[in-house]
Amino acid sequence: MDRRIALKNLALIIGGATLFPSDMLAGGKTLIQLKNITISPAQEKLLADVAETIIPKTTTPGAKDLGLHLFVLTMLDDCYGKQDQQAFITGLGELSQLIAKTSTKPFALWPAKQRETLLLGIDNGNYSPELKKFFWIAKDKTVQCYTQSKYFMTKRVVYELIPGRYLVNVPVKPPLKGASK
Amino acid sequence: MANLNIDSVKERTFDAIVIGSGISGGWAAKELTGKGLKTLVLERGRDVKHIIDYPTTNKYPWEFEHRGEMPLAVREENPIVSRCYAFHEDAAHFFVKDKEHPYIQEKPFDWIRGYQVGGKSLLWARQTQRWSDFDFEGPARDGFAVDWPIRYKDIAPWYSYVEKFAGISGNKDGIPELPDGEFLPGFPLNTVENYFSKHVKSKYQNRHVISARCAHISKPEPIHLEQGRVQCQKRVLCQRGCPFGGYFSSNASTLPWAQKSGNLTLRPFSVVQSIIYDDQKGKATGVRIIDTNTKEEIEYYARIIFVNASAINTNLILLNSKSSRFPNGFGNDSGVLGKYVAFHLYTASINAEVDGFKDMTTEGRNPAGGGYIPRFRNVYKQDTNFLRGYASGFGAYRSSGSHAEGIGAGFKEALGKVELGPWYVGSHMMGETIPKESNYVKLDDTQKDAWGIPQLRISVDYDDNDEKMRTDYVEQISEMFTTAGFKNISVNKTVGKAPGLDIHEMGGARMGLDPKTSVLNKWNQVHAAPNVFVTDGACMTSTSCQNPSLTYMAFTARSVDYAVSEMNKGNL
Numbered sequence: 001m002d003r004r005i006a007l008k009n010l011a012l013i014i015g016g017a018t019l020f021p022s023d024m025l026a027g028g029k030t031l032i033q034l035k036n037i038t039i040s041p042a043q044e045k046l047l048a049d050v051a052e053t054i055i056p057k058t059t060t061p062g063a064k065d066l067g068l069h070l071f072v073l074t075m076l077d078d079c080y081g082k083q084d085q086q087a088f089i090t091g092l093g094e095l096s097q098l099i100a101k102t103s104t105k106p107f108a109l110w111p112a113k114q115r116e117t118l119l120l121g122i123d124n125g126n127y128s129p130e131l132k133k134f135f136w137i138a139k140d141k142t143v144q145c146y147t148q149s150k151y152f153m154t155k156r157v158v159y160e161l162i163p164g165r166y167l168v169n170v171p172v173k174p175p176l177k178g179a180s181k
Numbered sequence: 182m183a184n185l186n187i188d189s190v191k192e193r194t195f196d197a198i199v200i201g202s203g204i205s206g207g208w209a210a211k212e213l214t215g216k217g218l219k220t221l222v223l224e225r226g227r228d229v230k231h232i233i234d235y236p237t238t239n240k241y242p243w244e245f246e247h248r249g250e251m252p253l254a255v256r257e258e259n260p261i262v263s264r265c266y267a268f269h270e271d272a273a274h275f276f277v278k279d280k281e282h283p284y285i286q287e288k289p290f291d292w293i294r295g296y297q298v299g300g301k302s303l304l305w306a307r308q309t310q311r312w313s314d315f316d317f318e319g320p321a322r323d324g325f326a327v328d329w330p331i332r333y334k335d336i337a338p339w340y341s342y343v344e345k346f347a348g349i350s351g352n353k354d355g356i357p358e359l360p361d362g363e364f365l366p367g368f369p370l371n372t373v374e375n376y377f378s379k380h381v382k383s384k385y386q387n388r389h390v391i392s393a394r395c396a397h398i399s400k401p402e403p404i405h406l407e408q409g410r411v412q413c414q415k416r417v418l419c420q421r422g423c424p425f426g427g428y429f430s431s432n433a434s435t436l437p438w439a440q441k442s443g444n445l446t447l448r449p450f451s452v453v454q455s456i457i458y459d460d461q462k463g464k465a466t467g468v469r470i471i472d473t474n475t476k477e478e479i480e481y482y483a484r485i486i487f488v489n490a491s492a493i494n495t496n497l498i499l500l501n502s503k504s505s506r507f508p509n510g511f512g513n514d515s516g517v518l519g520k521y522v523a524f525h526l527y528t529a530s531i532n533a534e535v536d537g538f539k540d541m542t543t544e545g546r547n548p549a550g551g552g553y554i555p556r557f558r559n560v561y562k563q564d565t566n567f568l569r570g571y572a573s574g575f576g577a578y579r580s581s582g583s584h585a586e587g588i589g590a591g592f593k594e595a596l597g598k599v600e601l602g603p604w605y606v607g608s609h610m611m612g613e614t615i616p617k618e619s620n621y622v623k624l625d626d627t628q629k630d631a632w633g634i635p636q637l638r639i640s641v642d643y644d645d646n647d648e649k650m651r652t653d654y655v656e657q658i659s660e661m662f663t664t665a666g667f668k669n670i671s672v673n674k675t676v677g678k679a680p681g682l683d684i685h686e687m688g689g690a691r692m693g694l695d696p697k698t699s700v701l702n703k704w705n706q707v708h709a710a711p712n713v714f715v716t717d718g719a720c721m722t723s724t725s726c727q728n729p730s731l732t733y734m735a736f737t738a739r740s741v742d743y744a745v746s747e748m749n750k751g752n753l
Contacts (some may be wrong), residue, residue, distance in 0.1 A: 002635050032445065053588060053589065054588040054593075055588075055592075055593050056589060056590050056593065058590050058593065058594070060593075062593075074246065074247070075247060075250075077248060078252040078253065078254070079247055079250050079251075079252055079253050080253065080681075081253060110591060112590070113589075116587070116588055116589045119588060120587060120588060137214065139588065143596065144248065144349070144592070145248075146596065147596055148242050148243050148248050149243055150243045152596075152597070153241065153242065153243060156596075156597035157597060159241065159242060160545075161241060161416065161418075162414045162415075162588070163414070163415045163416065163544075163545035163546055164414050164418055164545070165415060165544065165545040166368060166369070166415045166416060166543070166544070166545040166546055166547045166548070167543060167544040167545055168369045168370065168371040168372060168375075168543050169371070169372050169541055170541065170542050170543055170544045171540060171541060171542075172540050172541065172542050172601060174538065
């Protein structure tokens with residue numbers, strides 16, 4: 001297990017699109033060593049399911065494939081203040097209760113649409129500031145990690161490390177109508 | 182034993198010593214070794230070898246654990262350096278952390294430092310403009326500081342000399358207040374920058390928007406290839422160190438060149454404690470260093486000494502070099518050492534949105550950063566209620582983004598569909614400040630640093646002239662944006678920002694004609710100790726509003742040329 005954790009962390013560090021079976025995430029240990037915050041394996045799994053709801057696996061890799069929730073936790077642990085960290089953990093706990101109240105099934109087994117409706121409802125609904133903060137941070141960091149993942153930056157919107165050129169007056173294709181001044 | 186000692190002294194004796202390996206120290210090293218002098222370069226930090234010691238240079242964004250962001254613990258532990266625009270995960274290892282070299286802020290001052298071989302030349306913003314006589318004649322005309330002991334004609338050939346070697350890209354714009362140089366092809370202005378340039382030209386006399394001149398090799402000449410440097414690849418990841426040598430740094434350029442001469446000895450981990458003055462001989466004989474690894478105190482000797490420790494640290498060294506001849510600091514007969522410290526005013530920026538031009542975009546990245554608006558206030562005559570003026574950076578970019586909303590599969594798909602948005606423009610001010618006696622650095626009487634050297638007290642603040650200048654910048658640029666048809670103009674007057682983040686601190690050991698009111702003469706030579714030269718930011722009599730590094734380079738090459746010719750004549 002330790003070696004697999006190490007591999008997983010390595011995959012995170014190199015931004016890898018390494019595929020790991022999602023059931024690994026349900027293990028008895030958390031996959032990530034955190035310095036400032038403590039979360040349970042169940043909470044980590046729930047966060048992974050939330051991230052997967054935000055960025056689901058389609059014909060292309062999803063949050064679990066890309067380990068996006070681990071980035072959320074890394075950022076929360078290292079880059080956020082105590083107040084945000086506490087709100088996030090509290091909000092995560094509240095989410096867990098909300099899920100249990102709504103259905104007896106584990107969140108991961110809910111249909112995607114139902115998971116999305118629940119999460120989107122947090123933003124607009126009458127929920128605690130902690131739950132809202134949890135959702136904002138989870139979404140923000142999940143999306144950041146996705147759009148800055150090796151997969152996204154090599155396959156979707158390509159990042160050039162060495163452009164080698166700076167061109168100006170490049171016509172936009174297809175040309176837009178009536179846009180020139 | 183006696184022989185051993187003699188050998189030891191011999192081993193520690195050079196023709197020249199250079200204190201510091203940053204942008205000016207690197208030039209001193211290149212010039213001195215090139216003229217055949219055995220030269221010791223002392224660097225207080227670690228070695229950074231070109232390419233080898235750029236650990237992040239080829240990393241992709243996803244390879245940074247926090248995608249560039251500095252962890253909160255680091256930011257909380259280092260509030261000063263964390264305020265620097267370039268202190269991120271990809272370059273944090275080139276910045277001094279707050280605790281590594283503490284100083285006392287009598288008034289808030291963010292002192293940004295790079296203690297390693299190459300110093301801040303690895304990190305600089307690479308903007309390089311010549312000064313003109315509108316700058317060198319400024320103090321005399323406007324009645325502040327003291328008259329510069331030189332004029333443009335004295336430094337012009339040396340600008341040419343350093344520009345050719347360093348590689349400066351720009352256009353010959355024919356603007357008297359911003360003299361043309363020896364340029365490699367300039368980087369182009371983009372569609373909107375070009376529109377604004379034409380607009381300003383048609384509407385205002387003596388206002389110009391030009392392509393920013395910068396120390397990038399747009400097209401290499403043989404002299405650059407000979408340095409092992411090639412064309413800038415427009416990565417614009419410069420602060421990581423450039424494996425192509427696409428921009429000028431000591432590490433990529435002057436230091437390897439000096440190394441090739443066989444005359445260079447580079448000694449990292451060497452904090453200079455003081456310059457040794459020999460009362461009998463009536464001159465400086467060497468420097469005393471502390472090895473930061475062993476804490477051992479060691480003396481090195483040389484016939485001439487160049488002090489290039491960076492503006493404030495040069496002041497620190499000079500102030501701490503006390504002898505019976507110089508009880509108040511080295512060469513400080515005038516009592517002005519440490520005083521008349523000034524900086525550049527970076528206290529406002531303006532952004533706006535642009536209608537139109539939606540049929541055009543750009544591709545790749547611009548190393549020059551965009552355009553530059555040379556100073557247009559109080560140039561030919563005094564025409565405002567404040568002294569001097571400001572230059573401005575100016576850039577336009579085409580925004581892009583996705584329209585992704587919500588979460589889930591559709592959201593994910595939309596994230597990958599990036600569409601072009603409006604053009605935006607931005608400008609930031611770079612103002613000249615007036616050196617004043619009340620803006621000073623001095624040694625603390627009791628508190629010392631880790632090497633037993635007194636801590637510096639820094640007392641530098643804005644004044645009324647700065648505030649008036651900022652107001653004028655905001656008015657003028659806003660008006661220029663408005664008449665250009667830019668929309669949603671948003672002014673950011675940075676509130677509560679301390680001086681220092683311009684990283685253009687200057688003065689303290691100013692040049693001047695009169696030894697009674699200045700530390701250095703027209704050759705950057707200490708009036709009272711002719712074998713010691715100061716050619717970094719400490720020498721500056723006034724600040725102009727142009728970026729200063731190119732001028733430090735030119736001063737250094739000129740000063741070395743003079744020093745060596747004086748040595749050869751037997752005068753030093």
